[in-house]
Amino acid sequence: MKKIIIAIDGHSSCGKSSLAKALGEAIDYTYISSGDMYRAVTLYFLRNKVNINNPEAVAEALKNIQLEFKRIDGQNRIFLNGEDVSEEIRSMPVAEWVSPVAAIPAVRREMVRQQRLMGEQKGIVMDGRDIGTVVFPNAELKIFLTADLEERARRRYKELLENGYDVEFEDVLQNLEERDRIDSTRADSPLTVADDARILDNTNLNREQSLAKALEMYRETLAALEAQKEA
Ligand code: DC
Numbered sequence: 001m002k003k004i005i006i007a008i009d010g011h012s013s014c015g016k017s018s019l020a021k022a023l024g025e026a027i028d029y030t031y032i033s034s035g036d037m038y039r040a041v042t043l044y045f046l047r048n049k050v051n052i053n054n055p056e057a058v059a060e061a062l063k064n065i066q067l068e069f070k071r072i073d074g075q076n077r078i079f080l081n082g083e084d085v086s087e088e089i090r091s092m093p094v095a096e097w098v099s100p101v102a103a104i105p106a107v108r109r110e111m112v113r114q115q116r117l118m119g120e121q122k123g124i125v126m127d128g129r130d131i132g133t134v135v136f137p138n139a140e141l142k143i144f145l146t147a148d149l150e151e152r153a154r155r156r157y158k159e160l161l162e163n164g165y166d167v168e169f170e171d172v173l174q175n176l177e178e179r180d181r182i183d184s185t186r187a188d189s190p191l192t193v194a195d196d197a198r199i200l201d202n203t204n205l206n207r208e209q210s211l212a213k214a215l216e217m218y219r220e221t222l223a224a225l226e227a228q229k230e231a
Contacts, residue, residue, distance in 0.1 A: 001222070002222065002225060003029075003121075003122040003123035004122060004123075004139070004140035004141060004221065004222070004225070005119055005122055005124055005126070005136050005138075005139040005140060005141075006020075006023065006029065006124070006125040006126070006139065006140070006141045006142075006143070006218065007126060007127075007128075007131035007132035007135070007136050007139040007141070007142045007143070007194075007197075008020045008023075008125065008126070008127040008128075008131065008142075008143045008144075008145055008214075009127070009128060009129055009130065009131050009132050009133070009142070009143070009144050009145070009191065009193075009194070009197070010127075010129075010143075010144055010145035010146050010191075011145075011146055011147070011149075011152065011180055011183075011191070012152065012156075012176050012179045012180060012183070013152040013153070013155055013156040013176055014145050014146055014147040014152050014155075014202060015145065015147070015155065015202055015207070015210060016035075016127040016128075016145050017033050017035070017127055018207055018210075019127075019143075019145060019202075019207070019210050019211060019214055020033070020125045020126070020127040021076070021125075022207065022211045023125050023211060023214050023215065023218070024124075024125040026211065026215060027215075027218060028123075029123050029124055029125050030118075030123060030124045030125070031076060031124070031125050031126075031127075032069060032076075032115070032118055032124055032125070032126045032127075033076070033078075033126075033127055033128075034111065034115055034126055034127065034128030034129075034131060034135070035098075035127065035128055035129075036069075036078045036086075036089060037067055037078070037111050037114070037115070038098055038101060038102040038107070038111060039089035039090075039094050039098050040065075040067055040078055040080045040085055040089055041062075041065060041067075041101060041107055041111070042089075042094050042097050042098045042101040042102075043080060043085055043088055043089055043094050044061060044064075044065050044080060044081075045058075045061060045097070045101055046093060046094065046097060048061060052100060052101060052104060055106065058104060058106050058107065059106055062106060062107065062110050064081075065080065065081065066080075066081050066082075067079070067080060067114065068082075087163075090160075090163065091165070092160075092165060092167065092175075095175055095179075096175065098179075099178070099179045099182035099183055099186075100182065102129075102183070102186075103182060103186040103187075103188065104188075105188045108130075108188055108189055112130075112134060112135050115131075115135045115136075116135060116136075119135070119136055129183055129189070129190075129191040130189040130190075130191070132144070132194040132196075132197050133189065133192060133194045134189045137194070140221055140225065141198075141217060141218060141221040142194050142196060142197035142198065143197065143198055143199075143200050143214060143217060144193045144194070144197040144198070144199045144200070145200050145201075145202060145210075146199065146200070146201050146202075147201060147202050147203040148203045149173070149176065149177065149180070150173070151203050152176055153169065153172050153173040153176050154169075156172050156176060157169050157172045157173075160172065198217055200213055200214065200217075
């Protein structure tokens with residue numbers, strides 16, 4: 001069966017990772033979270049007090065960052081210079097700093113380079129903000145996932161509480177709003193809907209229903225590619 005690239009972009013906390021992961025499992029594709037890569041870079045910058053306004057310091061830091069994904073016990077884990085940081089990258093300090101870090105062109109250039117390498121063999125589902133627009137403009141299937149802000153804040157708040165973080169709902173809501181604003185207005189690769197992306201609004205859909213819609217889009221894409229081949 002032909003392997004394709006599936007790009008899933010969209011706002012923060014609308015379930016992109018859950019959907020991308022579930023879709024990857026359902027069709028036996030590798031799932032890659034590009035957001036986790038930006039988060040791991042942010043964690044490195046925080047730990048090493050890298051001044052994000054100093055281009056030389058940023059360039060130097062990027063040279064010292066090695067990222068790797070490994071599947072352990074059926075779970076995707078991200079390693080920063082050999083250390084599993086999958087939990088720590090979800091902390092509030094990282095969430096607060098990741099958008100400014102992800103807005104730095106040198107950081108994006110390096111991440112995009114690594115992401116394209118990961119896509120060379122196709123058969124991947126990658127989620128992020130610029131996957132269908134910048135990283136893989138030729139991706140065969142592009143899904144733009146979205147949901148209402150309040151609903152997204154409720155979901156992220158619940159997830160943070162479940163993971164033991166002591167947070168206020170209002171702070172989570174504000175953090176999301178601020179990230180949406182920075183992600184959508186930054187000069188380099190802002191979050192936009194690719195012309196050929198299919199929109200999936202999951203405000204009123206549960207995980208299974210979202211997955212069913214994405215699978216339908218995947219099958220339609222394969223069928224369209226087959227039809228093209230035959231024409
Ligand atoms: O998907 P996420 O919420 O874990 O992403 C964290 C941050 O990284 C988000 O605020 C925007 C940024 N990001 C990006 O700029 N480009 C991507 N391809 C993925 C994430």
